[in-house]
Amino acid sequence: MSFKVQTFNQIAERGLNRFDPVKYQVGSDQVEPDAMLLRSQNLHDCVFNKNLKAIARAGAGVNNVPVDACSKHGIVVFNTPGANANAVKELVFCALLLASRGIVDGMRFAEGLTDISDSSVLAARLEKEKKQFAGVELYGKKLGIVGLGAIGSMVAEMALALGMEVLGFDPALSVDAAWRLPNQVQRMESLQALLGQADYVSLHVPAIEQTKNLINAENIGSFKKGAVLVNFARESIVDPHAVLAALNAGGLARYVCDFPEPEFRGRKDILAMPHIGASTLEAEENCAVMAADQLRDFLENGNIKNSVNFPPVAMPRAPGTCRLTFTNDNVSGVLGHVLSVLADLQVNVVDMMNKSRGQLAYNIIDMEAEPSAELQAAVAAVEHVIAVRLI
Numbered sequence: 440m441s442f443k444v445q446t447f448n449q450i451a452e453r454g455l456n457r458f459d460p461v462k463y464q465v466g467s468d469q470v471e472p473d474a475m476l477l478r479s480q481n482l483h484d485c486v487f488n489k490n491l492k493a494i495a496r497a498g499a500g501v502n503n504v505p506v507d508a509c510s511k512h513g514i515v516v517f518n519t520p521g522a523n524a525n526a527v528k529e530l531v532f533c534a535l536l537l538a539s540r541g542i543v544d545g546m547r548f549a550e551g552l553t554d555i556s557d558s559s560v561l562a563a564r565l566e567k568e569k570k571q572f573a574g575v576e577l578y579g580k581k582l583g584i585v586g587l588g589a590i591g592s593m594v595a596e597m598a599l600a601l602g603m604e605v606l607g608f609d610p611a612l613s614v615d616a617a618w619r620l621p622n623q624v625q626r627m628e629s630l631q632a633l634l635g636q637a638d639y640v641s642l643h644v645p646a647i648e649q650t651k652n653l654i655n656a657e658n659i660g661s662f663k664k665g666a667v668l669v670n671f672a673r674e675s676i677v678d679p680h681a682v683l684a685a686l687n688a689g690g691l692a693r694y695v696c697d698f699p700e701p702e703f704r705g706r707k708d709i710l711a712m713p714h715i716g717a718s719t720l721e722a723e724e725n726c727a728v729m730a731a732d733q734l735r736d737f738l739e740n741g742n743i744k745n746s747v748n749f750p751p752v753a754m755p756r757a758p759g760t761c762r763l764t765f766t767n768d769n770v771s772g773v774l775g776h777v778l779s780v781l782a783d784l785q786v787n788v789v790d791m792m793n794k795s796r797g798q799l800a801y802n803i804i805d806m807e808a809e810p811s812a813e814l815q816a817a818v819a820a821v822e823h824v825i826a827v828r829l830i
Contacts, residue, residue, distance in 0.1 A: 440830075442738050443490075445472035447480035450497060451720075454727020457735065474734050478726075479503060487512065492828070495734045497726035498523060498717060499589075500673055501747050502646040510748045510799055513766040513826025517733045517746050521589035522725040523717035527671050528593040530716050531641055534695040535582075537710055538639070538667040541572025544707065548572070578602040583637030585630065585653070586644035586672065587612055592619045594641055599623055608633045609644075634661040639669060646673035656681040665692045671716045674698035682709075741803050741830050749801050750794035760789050760805040762830040763815075768823040769800040777802070777824070780817045786810055799825075 444458060444465045454476075458465050465476075471488040476495050481503045494504055495517040509516050537543055548568065555561045582598045584591045587609040595605045599621055607620070608627040627633040630653075634640060640662070644650045654668065654677045662668070668691055670677050679700045685691040686708050699711035717726070729745070736742045741764035742753040749766075756762060767773040774793055781788060787807040794801055810829065819827045 440739070442474065443469045443472040444474045444476055444734065445469040447475065447477035450476055450478065451724045451727035453724045454497065454731040457728060457731035462739075473738060476727075476730055476734065477503075487514065492826075493517065493734055493737050495519075495730035497723070497730040500646055502673065502675070506748050511825075515737060515743060515746050515749045517730060517737075517744075519726045519729040519733075520745060522729045523719075523722035524589045524593050526719040526722035527590050527643075527716045528597055530697075530712075531594050531669060531671055532597055534669045534671065534710070535577055535639060535641075535667075538669070538693045538695050539577055540574035542574075543710065545569070545572035577639075580604070580638040581606060581636055583608070583627070583633040583640040584624075585609070585633065585640065585642050587620055587624070588616050588643060589619075591641075591643035592616060592621075594643065595624050596621055606633050606637055631658060631661045634658065634666075635663055637663060637666060639667045641669040642672045642676055644672055644676060646675050651675050652678040652681075654678060654681065656684065659685045660690065662690055664690055667691070667693045667695065670694070670696040670698065679703070739830065741828065743801065748796070749799060750796035752792055752794045752801055752803060754790065754792045754803045754805070757789055757805060760807065761809045763804045763806060763810065763818070763827070764830065765802050765804075765818055765827045766825045767800050767802070767821075768825065769795045769798050770823055773800065773821060773823045774802060776821050777804075777818055780821065781806070781814070784810070784814050784817065786814060 440462060442463050444463055446465060446467050455465055471490050473490055474493045474495065476497065478497050483505050491514055493515040494509060496504060497519055499518055499520050501516060501518050504516055506516050549565060552561060552564060555564060579602060581604045583606045584595055585608050587607050595607065598605050605624045606627050607624045608630055644653065656678060659681045662685065668682065679702060682691065682694050683702060686694065693708050695710045697712050697714050697716045699713065703709045703711045733744055740756060741762055743749050744751055744753065765777065788804055789807055790805040792803045815827055815829055818824060
């Protein structure tokens, strides 16, 4: 059993080393790959080959992957939620401090005093002028967190440790995320309620159609006067024109983000970083390792973990069995039809698992003996079956 994995961008070596060179051919030059491994490469204009089975994004967001098109062709799309969470959390901490204290302006002022060569004169000047860079402390302030997943929950823990009061809003909060969330977080019933009370608002939601321009001209007036907006999630979540209008009107005090816009240049009330939220050695390695391991388990065993379009499915393999997996439209009768095909071909089923998510269903069937090519073709011919694999 051998697989081809095509890579895009710079994938950490620690992740690439997870692929056994005996079983895998890995590199950017792979043609007709079984899988793709990438970071920020845009695949929306990519024509996928018929052998492609999976795409793994070494990061949380998958807006650079045509997920709907992948689903139609039975291609599993993986991401790596939580792998870069600590890196983003630490940068959010940095953003809160930069927005609260005169750190950036103070450093620029000190660096600009190039006409002073005497250290005692420089010290006296700085002592005289430092009051213009006075700020406020985070302790006792209210931080509103929109999106309480892996990163949002870590930001909440950090803020509580700093003595902040934490408000949270997430209409799609999962059970697992709820268990991770500190019980001191005050759950808000609406985004407007959170915006009206928070001194700082930090965004941690995915870039999907429902979150496009989540902060917009209609709700930006709900912010508490003098509040700070922090966005280290995705640029599409915030309407930059609405932010500029709110800053000009004095409603917002500052905007700190990871997504510079041409209109932001030269503004002291905007701190825009060059998309470095997950740019740490540790985060890049964690994402690469998680993505590689998920691809390996899927290619070798058909198991699915952390997919954005397929259900989570994992089934242990009994020794001496052969595994069949298939994806189908989530309509009734397909699994029964496939099992009838197996019975007609006198194939004994040892174990099986069926899961669905939205319009897709995914199945793992372990069989007693290695099936013939006839069986794979017969299953592929069943109505509503999208993709079939023998492992």
